Amino acid sequence: MPGKPFYKGVYCLECEWLGYPRLQYGIQHLLRLIDQLSPPRYDHFHYDVSTAEEFWFLLRRWTQKRFNSHPILYLAFHGKPGAIYLRSGARSPVVTLDEIRDELAGRCNGRVIFFGSCETMYNRPWERRKFLETTQALAICGYKREIPWMLSAAMDLIVLSAMQEHAFDLQGMRAIAKRIKERSRGLQRALGFRIYTRQGEA
Numbered sequence: 001m002p003g004k005p006f007y008k009g010v011y012c013l014e015c016e017w018l019g020y021p022r023l024q025y026g027i028q029h030l031l032r033l034i035d036q037l038s039p040p041r042y043d044h045f046h047y048d049v050s051t052a053e054e055f056w057f058l059l060r061r062w063t064q065k066r067f068n069s070h071p072i073l074y075l076a077f078h079g080k081p082g083a084i085y086l087r088s089g090a091r092s093p094v095v096t097l098d099e100i101r102d103e104l105a106g107r108c109n110g111r112v113i114f115f116g117s118c119e120t121m122y123n124r125p126w127e128r129r130k131f132l133e134t135t136q137a138l139a140i141c142g143y144k145r146e147i148p149w150m151l152s153a154a155m156d157l158i159v160l161s162a163m164q165e166h167a168f169d170l171q172g173m174r175a176i177a178k179r180i181k182e183r184s185r186g187l188q189r190a191l192g193f194r195i196y197t198r199q200g201e202a
Helices: 028-035 052-062 097-103 130-136 149-163 170-191
Strands: 009-013 045-048 072-075 078-080 083-085 094-096 111-117 139-143 191-199
Touching: 009 028, 009 052, 028 149, 052 097, 072 149, 094 097, 097 130, 111 149, 130 139, 130 191, 149 170, 170 191
Parallel strands: 009 045, 009 072, 072 111, 111 139
Antiparallel strands: 078 083, 083 094, 139 191
């Protein structure tokens, strides 16, 4: 049984997955489930993003004090090693994790960044430790492999719910990582999901 809840809001930026109006994937239903674990004032924030201008504006907005109650940044995008795509298609703007690191420098104390995108956590061409040290984020997490949409949605729900069960500190992140492994060991291995703190993999 989960212990005492530690409520944390989710601040989500999401791309248009397929580029076809009639085929609309979306993770808002997952966020509504997470909202049910917390009081109303922690309801999620969700923004659709398709341009670099939108992305950077909303990313900076998350670092403001008024969003301290929403320390989970959930970036739901297409991805590749060390980067995310802001929309589907060959002409999509690309944002690298190095660019995100520099933009968030020193502004993420006590916060967690969840990259819900294919392969973004693969270890090249970016450095996890430098990202964490520069941003001062408590942890980053995400996927090292290509991820089927439905399976990753299930994994995302497990991860986000586990984050509600423990404090956001180093001990809490280790407990969250342990909880995730207990609930999804096979799925976690198949998708290459990882959590990293400045002390290494949680």
